[in-house]
Amino acid sequence: MLNASSLYAAGSNSFHMLVVRESAGSIKTLARIKRKVRLAAGLDRDNRLSQEAMQRGW
Numbered sequence: 001m002l003n004a005s006s007l008y009a010a011g012s013n014s015f016h017m018l019v020v021r022e023s024a025g026s027i028k029t030l031a032r033i034k035r036k037v038r039l040a041a042g043l044d045r046d047n048r049l050s051q052e053a054m055q056r057g058w
Contacts, residue, residue: 015057 006022007030019031042053049057 007019015035015037017031017033018029019033020027020029037053037056039049039053039057042050042056044050
């Protein structure tokens with residue numbers, strides 16, 4: 001069960017992250033982070049990421 005001080009973070013392959021707090025059945029956004037890392041530019045013929053692309057993501 002969630003309590004009033006629960007924190008959540010979600011990310012996606014597009015490198016957008018949203019941090020929210022659930023309180024009394026409502027969600028409040030605490031932080032929103034967006035980064036362009038251009039992962040697709042680092043794919044080889046076998047769809048593997050280059051070291052440079054992985055570094056941008058990390």
